[in-house]
Amino acid sequence: MHFKYCKHILPLFFLLLFSCTTKKTITFETLEPATKTISPSLKKMLLVYSPDNLRMRMYINDNDSLVYMFNNSTQEFFPEYFNVFTEKNTAVGKFQSVDSMSFMGEFNSVVAQWLCDDNKADGLIYIDKFYMAALFYELYGLDAATKGKYYMENLFKSGIKIFNGRTGNFTHDFSMEGKWGFYEKKLPEDTVADNYPDLIKNISSYVADSSFSYISPYWKTNQRKIVVTENSGFKTAWKMAGENKWDEALAEWKKYENCKSKRVRNFALYNMAVYFEYIDNLAKADSLMSVVNAETKSPLFIKYQKTLSRRFVDRRVLKVQMGN
Numbered sequence: 001m002h003f004k005y006c007k008h009i010l011p012l013f014f015l016l017l018f019s020c021t022t023k024k025t026i027t028f029e030t031l032e033p034a035t036k037t038i039s040p041s042l043k044k045m046l047l048v049y050s051p052d053n054l055r056m057r058m059y060i061n062d063n064d065s066l067v068y069m070f071n072n073s074t075q076e077f078f079p080e081y082f083n084v085f086t087e088k089n090t091a092v093g094k095f096q097s098v099d100s101m102s103f104m105g106e107f108n109s110v111v112a113q114w115l116c117d118d119n120k121a122d123g124l125i126y127i128d129k130f131y132m133a134a135l136f137y138e139l140y141g142l143d144a145a146t147k148g149k150y151y152m153e154n155l156f157k158s159g160i161k162i163f164n165g166r167t168g169n170f171t172h173d174f175s176m177e178g179k180w181g182f183y184e185k186k187l188p189e190d191t192v193a194d195n196y197p198d199l200i201k202n203i204s205s206y207v208a209d210s211s212f213s214y215i216s217p218y219w220k221t222n223q224r225k226i227v228v229t230e231n232s233g234f235k236t237a238w239k240m241a242g243e244n245k246w247d248e249a250l251a252e253w254k255k256y257e258n259c260k261s262k263r264v265r266n267f268a269l270y271n272m273a274v275y276f277e278y279i280d281n282l283a284k285a286d287s288l289m290s291v292v293n294a295e296t297k298s299p300l301f302i303k304y305q306k307t308l309s310r311r312f313v314d315r316r317v318l319k320v321q322m323g324n
Helices: 002-019 100-117 129-137 144-157 197-201 202-208 233-242 248-253 262-278 282-296 299-306 315-322
Strands: 042-049 053-061 067-071 077-078 162-165 169-171
Touching: 248 262, 262 282
Parallel strands: none
Antiparallel strands: 042 053, 053 067, 067 077, 162 169
């Protein structure tokens, strides 16, 4: 009896709590866990990790006001606020701040730490933070598509590959008909999720049977532990950059120049190019990118060389992030 009332009261409590801490109120609807069926009103899907390391899926409707979580362990849907917006700890690294520059630093530190620790890494990396970030920016009234694209382009330039559930391949192409597949693709109505654990074990059948684009490189078959230390150079560097301490940030990035991992080394060079781009030393920025291009021989970088006028996707985004 108590549980019956609690399951209705708790969402209201969290709603009240959340409305006091965000710029936009999130509302909830009740979805009976026994149905295990997504409401037809839910059109978008985001994959997230909870701090207790449970794999979950988050569903939001067209106006981004309805949030559902799917608990992979208990096979239940339940409405709840997701504490990535209020808590600092997440299952992968730490999401320490809501501002975009701190997010960039957190992600870069994960990439650098992981690749330096495992020189034989095949280029996969957790991508789920982008799901969280996109939802966060949308809820806070920011341009999620622009920021999502900026982060994805930065990821591409680091040489990291991403699993594309739409094609079943590991690829640099994260777009879908000119849009970001992880955010824009519509869910089929009344999707049944009973077989979700089996889908984790068999990604190929999931891709074949799915009519929406699910993108994530993380599966149990290739699980890697990622440990991000507090003094990670990339995190420190981007924190300094966020405080306009670009010279100090550059010094941190330089520490990675001799990293035995080519990916990390090129990633550091790219970040230094961002620095020189920001201070209008375009010749130095181009010089650094030329080194990266020569080492990677990636079509992505060749394409970048042909579109230098765009300057790291959209220079204004970087300027806004810097507070200028």
